Amino acid sequence: MTQASAPTAHGTIARVRRRIQVLRAGAALGEATGRTLLEPLGLPFVPMTTAGSAQEAVAAAAGFGGPVVLKALSDAVIHKSDAGLVRLGPATAEQVRDAYAQLRATSENLGLEDAVVGVQPMIGAGVDMFLGWVRDATFGPVILTGMGGVTVELFRDVARAVAPLTAADAARMLGSLACAPLLAGYRGQEPVNTTAFCRLVADISALAMALPEVAELDLNPVRILPDGTCRVLDVGMVLTGGAPAGAGGAVRPAPDLRPLARPDSIVVIGASRDPAKPGGRVLRSLRGHGFTGALYPVNPSGGEVDGLPAAASLDDLPVVPDLACIALPAAASVDAVRECVRRGVPAAIVYASGFGEAGADGSALEERLRRAAEGSRTVVCGPNTIGVVSAHHRMAATFSQAVDGQVLRPSGTCVIAQSGAVAGSLVSHELTQGYGIGDWVTVGNQTQLDVADYLAYFAGLDTTDAVAVFLEGVVDGARFRGALRTAREAGVPVVVFKTGVTAAGRQAVASHSGALAGSESAYRAVLEQEGAVQVSEMTELLETAWVLGSVPRPAGRRIAVVTTSGGAGSATADLISQQGLDVARFGDATTEALARALPAFAHAANPLDVTAEGAFAAGTLRRTLELVADDPGVDVTCVVLTSIVGQDAVRVAREIADAGGPGRPPVLVTWLVARDLAEEGMRLLAERGIRVFAEPARMARAAARLVAAPPR
Template identity: 40%
Template sequence: MSHPSPGTEALTRPALRVVDGAGRTALERMLRPRGVALVGVSGRPGNPMARPLRYLREHGFAGGIHPVNPGHRELEGLPCHPSLAEVPGPVDLVLALVPAAAAAGVVREAGAVGAAGVVVFASGFAETGPAGARLQEELAAAGREAGVRVLGPNCQGLLHAPTGMVATFTAAADRQLLPAGGVAYVGQSGAVGGSILDLSAEMGLGLTAWASTGNQADLGLVEVASALLDDPDVRVLLLYVESVGDGGSYLRLARQARDAGKHLVVLRSGRSSAGRRAAVSHTGSMLGDDTAFVLASARYGVVLVDDVDELLAVAAMLSAMPRPEGRRVAVVTTSGGAGSLAADRCSDADLDLPELRTGTQDRLRPLIPAFGALANPVDVTAQLFTRGADAFGDVCRIVADDPGVDTVAVVLTMVVGPAGAALAEDLVATSARLAKPLMVAWLAGQDQTAEGRAVFRAAGIPVFSAVGDLARAAGLVAPPRPPAAPGVTLPRVPAPDPGRIRGLIGTPDGPGLLDAMGIARPASVVVRTPQEAVDAVAGLGSTAALKLNSGALAHKSDVGGVRLDVDATGAAEAFDELLAAARAHHVDRVDGVLVQAMVPAGTELVVAATGGRDGFPPVVTVGFGGITTELYADVASGLAPVSPEEAWAMLRRLRAWPLLAGFRGAPARDVRAVVDAVVRVGHAAAAAGPRLAEFEVNPLVVGLPGEGATAVDVLVRVTGGGDPVGE
């Protein structure tokens, strides 16, 4: 795991742009150096610190290669220099193959010879504790003072395949590099990065560039990734992220990829439940620490994957074939049973299997035996292969021509040996002529399909060994479903005065905060004696809810701190019961009792926001509320501020949406009022700034169309601890 320098962001630090006379940035010079110096390179063949020199030579790096080690006169047939200062010719990149204590000195020497960057491989820095952290700070300071960028420490280096610049010690570089395939990788873990380099080569995916950022004393993942997105040879960028850290930098990177028309695929580890344990509100306890990260990724079209296999499969698909325009899949298979399995797994991945159009089925009918299937899945049967080696490809081309199909998924069974290899060649040729992606799952042993799989691999087409893996990958690369069109005119909601919102956040004035947001609430008053309670209820002219008023309580019902439908005759008794409940549960700082007008029955929702974490915007959440919020966990989220259209889409994602729209003869609810409330909460969260930890309206009682929505309870928690503030 990487350990960024204390006080720095996990993904990036402020950039120090070292530019040479030709206008090349430091990162460009590091990836395409005129010369590489290897300081401390080992002369022992079995030593990992001897590998970078061997790799540079074996992979054909054409620039200068300069071993530096006073203990040797020659290494790998090259003159070995006693010091970096004595290296002839230009040096853009220095590899520090030295112990941790010597790394800062190498960085200073690199600056003296005009190098752009230094790769520090050694461990023993911040990952080891306070002493190592101080050593890492010294390393970063040396880079700043010398005008040199530092990659690492505790990293495995970088490579640039087109130039043969392989500056790493991972054994994955023992493989022959494949021709660059427009895919680049940056990751915070050296070991995972080595595995990705090795596995990508095995599956036939050529990486244009590869980098391991390690502890990120200087160069962070986002800065390296941003530079690679600027490379015209890179179309797909893969990231392995352990710690997001600076959400703002991640958002800018995702936006850069989207605006450049490039694909960003991210594998993230280190997800934690710590944030959920610390949450006070109902909704806060249901949101994962990565909710904002997932929402931000979705906003900019980032593909999130769960493991290395998915990362590489998605990369291969995006680099070798067009991205699908929708989520409609046609399955072409040699087995009806396999087709049925594929249909089930596609449904699990939220993919559609539309029936092929009549014209498409008419074109298929002469090719497929009568006992096959034409609709979707298309079962060609084994008899198809008697019609010629290219018959299967003909079927796939016809299916791809159907305007109702976005992706063709081929599921093969026991087509093995030479027949399988011939079929693979036919499908590779077919895929090259299609304007739609063609995916393959092969349900047969690797030993019997090795030749055919090699054909697919050489073409950069991933072959899945399970239909579920194919379906999940297809679902990942397909665009999300557009939300259904609203059935009502959505409200236009003005943003509140941000100064007023910030002034009320963290104060005991929950009702005032709701008023500033423009969210309706019932009439209420705080009373401190039984007689005041009687007078307050009588003044409302209706029954009331009585609630303990204490900043120490997040959820009053948990301690019996709520009485409902209380009239004036029972108000004094209810007041005494509430104070007795507070004493029984040792509730501190009770400031009387809140008397609140009862709200007519309606559908209860929760609308909430959690403050922005790690530079991400706040997260706004809506779901079915009251005491059942956590029981049903039926919530949908978006990044603040949310538009009315986004709020509508959030509501449509709820499983219980039919209860709002009208279910089995029950009346619909005032959806426009809910949209209005969600947008207002989003505006307030965005205006509140970093002080807001959590804000929750629960319940928001929604009436019939035109009756509006009323906030019955509100809870606010600010950063820096302290009691929640509620009404």
């Protein structure tokens, strides 16, 4: 199937699907059956003739002319070479007869009653590639390609992307391979013409979308000949085991989350006089963090709760509130949602656990909750959530202790998490360091609203500069991709920490929140295609999001390292280089000015050690950083501080902050001393918009992500 033949091929898709549907679900199909099914679609298979006797094999070989390949074909054996079912290069009639007899004997010994012998012409030398797909339950077909033959199994050098793909997408996939230099013409070799192969990748992508009955397809090898044409030498297929896995359900309108994220009035249903209970904690959290809208406690006994008059029921309220915080047990929460729907409350948070994550009975209860809100204008966050927090709106609709004693400091970072406990821990760490969280939502069981809904909504707010997502799994892959695309088109970076990438991790996810985690490769491919950044350490999630959302984009990849320790400087320069960044070379004017500013024994080169004498001399560090920042060959300045504590820490932090500013390269800082010894200095840097890292490796990764990030 080529670009030219694709329209014709679409006319035969229905017939191919009907042929597949009569086969056994989940069946693995070898080359003979695979070719029979797919050849009508115009894939560039090497010609093959099946032979029922040695004489027919000789005749077929004569028709092709020259050396041939004989194969014994059976759906019971996918890897024919491993089973001794391939003979390469017979040229004479006698050699063809011998090869045929050998294959027949081997087939009988293996008990392959369905085996047939195929005869193919030998194809000229070229570059062998692998091409295929695996159908992911969440995102649909994941297209895979790499160097072919046994190479793909040996080195695992495979590029992955989720269909549909264009030829340009395929070219980018090839460029991402470790073996890409071999295709580009390594050490004087002629470059491989991959144009036709990239078109074939796009066609296979379209075919994967059109044949949901095929779970897996392997075209291995696909040989790229010197003239750029492609020939498929072998094929294997696996059919889906039941209903074909897809990439999501029907598209639904984006819900209005303003009443949930920016309510003007809130009711706490289940408000408690006991500050240890969720209903007491939520009410006190809202009041303690300065929610300025109308606030109504609901308690069946009436009276007062936390100094506010309490209504006995939702019907007793003077207005219909924007948001209902439902702090009741699971079964009672379902009834409360029904009441919210009846009264027209536009948003509700259900905090209770005991739903889908708790087994069969909980799943039945969660289905009742889903039906209670279905078809209404009420959007439901949760259940099994710790709530929604907005520093921009001075709203902490949560029972989490993560915000106790903390100031809700606005920032451009938004957090969307499928684990309330993890999110609370990460958020508390970020708040303690002084960086702030703008909005924070834990999605719970996603009975109605899911990660995609929150991501699309918050990415569209002017207050959001970056989104951090703690992700266990999504049900609707297409909607999740759409939300990622919405964020990318809005210029909002998305940073993701994905759990459940191993079999053990997936099992833990299912028991924790009922979410189904897709395969690691599919998620990784989708995140890469849609421009999201995936981090491998939990504590990097908010750190990376803050950097990408708050630090100006550098003009290039040239990094200056300024340090108070020569050893730390050289180690950081190594880390910078390992990230594929350039260690900047200072210009002559900068070097001369640095030599005048620093102690005589300092070496004015990058990495630049200001020495202990320079670090403790007031103004020296600031002057050094100003000179480095003004060098036209510097795009980012990375500062590594060691044992500078107490009031010296405050002075040094102020000098670093004062040396930066508009028009100068961004500054990142690593401070290696124990935090409590330099707390004031570190917080001063946070307040001045400079990120402090605990480890130079993390700073180097952040610099690399800044350099790679698209302009804002």
